[in-house]
Amino acid sequence: MILGGIDIVVLIATLMAASTPVLLAATGELVAEKAGVLNLGVEGMMIMGAVGGFAAAVATGSPVLGFLGGALAGAAMALIFAFLTQVLLSNQVATGLALTLFGLGLSALIGKGFEGVRPPPTPKLPFGPLAEIPVAGRILFSHDWMVYASLALVAATWWFLRHSRAGLILRAVGENHDAAHALGYRVVAVRVTALAFGGALAGLGGAYLSLVRVPQWTEGMTAGAGWIALAIVVFASWRPERVLLGAYLFGGITAIQLQMQAAGYKIPVHLLTMAPYVVTIVALVLITALHRRGAQAAPAALGRSFHAST
């Protein structure tokens, strides 16, 4: 099926891979924000995951250990943020920005020796005859395992927040930390855990960029993906299933503009590259305009510091 020089089946298949980094990062950030912490450092955690994952994969020759390294690097960054905002009670907006600036710098420093290196390939899952099915086979059964793992993670996050007791506590902490504290829940511990989880997912997303999507290490390679992940959480009104929708929508725009570049459309390449960011803004505006309850959908204690006075 070819429309305007773009193969729709290939487009949908690329869309899933293109969305995976932001999908992972947005899911992680969703959990952190549900616990009431606004971590604007997603970009910094992602790029550290990209370089950490890349370094681990190249050093060990194993993409699996690479992804693990990426997750650890992201989580370590998140713990810096957690220490500053939860223990030292610093302003979350400013600290998140600092995390991004720091991560961009540190990743460039670490990545110096990895420029031009090729990472060990992440194989596609062998589905055998399933992959041969026309259309559906190419779309559903032609990916590497991280694509499926990211979908499983979204489902698990949805279940955890919606149906588990721990998820309920986490949401309580995010809605009203004073009440949660009065009930005997350990607000800071819950938040630190949520942040570490968010950081690990952002790191995984970054590692997917450097190990699969590109696959290479280049300075500043996340190019705003972390910020788009933050926007997707708002777009999704803090619901995991909508994060999936938002991420795939964004991935779709990215995939379309890449395909348009390849199909030789006479639009300057820089204007095409601009598209995902413009669309993200438009999507944010539309979603808040459509149901004027964007503000109410946010966890009530989002961005507020918790200090137990008694």
Next chain:
Amino acid sequence: MITLVKRPMPSRMWSVTTPIIAVIATMIAGGILFAALGKDPVAAIRTIFWDPLFGPNAGYFRGQLLVKAGPLILIASGLAVGFRAGIWNIGAEGQYIIGAICGAGVALAVFPAESALLFPAMVVAGGIGGLVWAMIPALLKNRFGVSEILVSLMLVYVAQNLLAYMAFGPMKNPQGFGFPGSRNLQQYPSAHNPELIAGTGMHWGVVAALLAVIGTYVLMHRHIAGFRIRVAGEAPKAARFAGVVPARLVVACLGLSGALAGLAGLFEVAGPSGQITDAFNAGYGFTAIIVAFLGRLHPIGILLAGLLMALTYIGGDMAQLMLQLPAAAIQVFQGMLLFFLLGFDLLTNYRIRFGGAPA
């Protein structure tokens, strides 16, 4: 057992000393980082902080200090006003780029006409460019309640791509032998933003930065509007009772910071940088955020913080040249500084008690 007790008022003493402690802590942590990279930490710190001011070639570097500090101070002055009000414009980098494109656009449109009015017109265009770009998040916040943080930041990436498009497309120098980048405004007398006093690095952008410091000082500390801005940030409800209209505040704060960032971009493209290229922006818009916080959102503090941050840029360049320290190390250094600052800020707002909670 250590407990934190909230101070009824932020401590003035700690508010002044924490930036200094943070700088010292960053030097120590930076020294450890440099040692980890296999460089002599003492030499690295000396190269960054001492040599540009008092070292052998200090004469040249002292001039560079104002060139780098000018845009940082100009942008940070505007940002600090918004940060005080709880309005987070973090897209100054984008407004800086658009200011440069608009200002340079005026000059390139009339090239090669010479007129004394050209440079003032460019300044106006640059300021308006930054202002308009900042109005996008302001209007979207007021009209739809969209976060100004996300929109202003997204617009940085849009602006960056627009800049590259301009450098490779409409603004490309027709006599540039096919190379990307616009005509060099340094060779266009009416449009050039020259060094005003030879060897000092003083250009019109530095003058504007000093005016911005004075202007924001008067606004924030000597005028009722500044009081309202601060109340809006510290007690939004009280501010509303006092008659502060949040929507107007959003427009004013984003407009001011956008215009100043746009001006900074214009002075840079007409002066030290000279031309529109795809790599024209050097991250001043982001570093200015650190400057604003390091200066405690106070105009005088920002002046000092801007000079210090400019020093780390120049010192970083020197360390790169002489000690082969990677360029990114200085970025890490600046990030750490902000971490330490935010962390030590605890002391300003809280008292630390050892041995259990007070009776």
